[in-house]
Amino acid sequence: MLEGVEAALGLPKGSLPRPIYSRVQLWGAALPTNTPGIPCIFDPHGRAGICGDWLLGSNLESAALSGMALANHIADYLRSDGACPEEFAVGLEKEFEAIEGHDIGQFALAGVESSLKQHNEMSAFQLAP
Structure with missing residues (x-):
């Protein structure tokens, strides 16, 4: 991950x-x-926008893509000088659908409960920074 940050920032x-x-x-x-x-x-x-991983899936890539989509949409709206705002309204009347697939982060409820229990048990064994 650090190599990706270095590349993005132009660092050696x-x-x-x-x-x-x-x-x-x-x-x-x-x-x-x-x-x-x-x-x-x-x-x-309402001058409000919403982005987040939950809109496209449940992972970091989904969060980043959602944020970039909102930023680009707001930029397009501002470039239009606010003309025809109804053309820029997105998702306000959209129905919710069940998420499909098995992206990382999408665990069965029993898996979540098990992970939380394991996390609580393991926290007693963590080293202080």
Whole structure:
């Protein structure tokens, strides 16, 4: 991951210090069960936008793509000088659908409960930073 950040920032390979400790944690709210199936939601009248992984799946790529979609949509709206805002309304009337597939982060409910129990048991054994 550090190599990707170095490349994105134009830094030489190996220039960022390596972590001495890392931890991965299951984010319970990152287990969507339904979605409108669109990359972002935008209300030009309310001047509000919504993005997030739950709109496209349940992983980091989905979150990034959703954020970029909303940013591009807002930029297009601003370039239009607010003309015809109804043309820029996205997802406000969309019905939610069940999420299909098995992306990372999409675990059966029993798996989530088991992971949370294991996390609680393991937290007593973690080293302090």
